[in-house]
């Protein structure tokens with residue numbers, strides 16, 4: 001069955017990136033065909049599972065190189081600058097109030113082995129971009145009351161950051177798109193992209209629908225691997241997209257006042273613990289991050305939820321233990337081997353991609369939407385670091401082990417419980433064993449470790465290497 005609705009572009013994927021891109025393209029006068037789920041639970045979708053901190057600075061890690069920090073923070077600041085005007089337009093188009101909560105507290109605690117350095121790096125990133133970063137005593141942070149086992153020893157107030165309710169934002173974008181005359185929303189799963197007659201592209205769908213369009217934007221998050229598997233007659237030359245499974249929880253009746261979001265710095269391959277106030281008085285609690293095959297699980301493991309609740313309670317507020325859990329979410333963050341997004345034309349200029357936003361997609365959405373709309377309408381766009389056809393050279397295993405094994409050991413053994421020297425010894429032993437396994441062709445478990453590393457040569461895979469060894 002073929003569809004007779006004509007469109008200038010189809011956007012496949014209905015997370016924050018697909019919705020923001022479709023809306024921006026329609027606002028620029030293009031006829032847009034949006035393909036992807038609208039109703040339902042959206043289990044596994046990153047966008048609705050997100051805390052939606054708009055965090056240009058507090059996502060900086062002290063271990064990142066200065067050029068890398070400058071690149072990432074520059075892009076995030078550009079996105080943050082777009083946000084308030086974008087929300088105003090969205091309020092008008094959707095009729096929804098959409099509350100943005102300004103400011104962010106970042107707290108250094110003894111649960112992080114380098115939190116003081118992390119706070120310095122975050123403050124430096126904000127100041128060097130002309131934003132404020134105020135040092136405070138942790139006692140001044142509203143809502144902060146960690147367990148006795150975990151001391152808060154520093155706090156930073158970042159007035160340039162903010163947070164928003166991801167569910168409300170997705171609903172507002174949905175309403176704005178449904179109200180737009182130039183947008184047709186097809187609630188279907190795309191199964192493949194194919195060359196069609198007259199230089200057009202055909203999108204095949206699980207419903208047996210076939211949609212012909214001149215151009216397509218892929219915004220399917222971690223669904224990319226499956227979609228590309230069904231699109232083999234096109235040469236897109238896209239790098240792999242990996243999936244970082246994130247678990248979050250929604251609490252109510254927590255006996256604490258939380259006017260703004262409170263978070264720890266980045267640690268242990270994740271974005272730290274964070275509490276984000278929702279407008280209805282509930283508290284969002286996030287988040288874990290584990291490299292996983294995408295979409296393998298729609299529910300949290302008991303272990304993931306237990307770690308999340310315990311760590312957030314101990315590090316941020318024991319009051320959380322008094323609250324009620326009203327929901328949990330699982331979302332798969334799309335990320336690339338160099339951890340930068342993919343934005344723009346693929347090797348086939350008719351197919352564009354907007355993805356790989358990892359931990360920052362809620363913040364980056366209006367910026368990516370603008371970049372894709374520029375590619376679609378103007379053609380020539382300002383140079384940016386997210387070209388999908390760039391060469392990505394991941395670090396080799398030995399360098400990754402050198403840099404990241406101490407963090408992995410930290411994840412297993414909290415600093416309060418183990419002398420630092422023993423952590424160093426364990427990191428050293430693990431280093432030698434994993435390095436040996438990766439090179440020793442004769443070791444029976446080496447093959448599984450090598451295969452795992454080849455599939456995902458990123459620091460987040462270190463945990464998976466141990467799992468591969470166990471199996």
Ligand SMILES: Cc1cc2nc3c(=O)[nH]c(=O)nc-3n(C[C@H](O)[C@H](O)[C@H](O)COP(=O)(O)OP(=O)(O)OC[C@H]3O[C@@H](n4cnc5c(N)ncnc54)[C@H](O)[C@@H]3O)c2cc1C
Nearest residue numbers: 015017036046047052053190221223246331360361362363
């Ligand atoms: C727990 C968690 C916390 C986070 N916190 C933050 C935060 O505080 N701040 C921030 O900026 N970012 C945060 N992020 C990151 C952010 O959520 C992601 O970067 C962003 O949501 C990715 O958006 P997306 O649209 O690319 O992917 P998704 O939101 O995953 O959406 C992809 C959509 O494509 C659809 N799809 C897939 N395949 C197909 C197909 N074949 N056909 C049609 N549709 C398809 C899926 O159903 C899905 O709806 C967080 C993520 C998680 C998981």
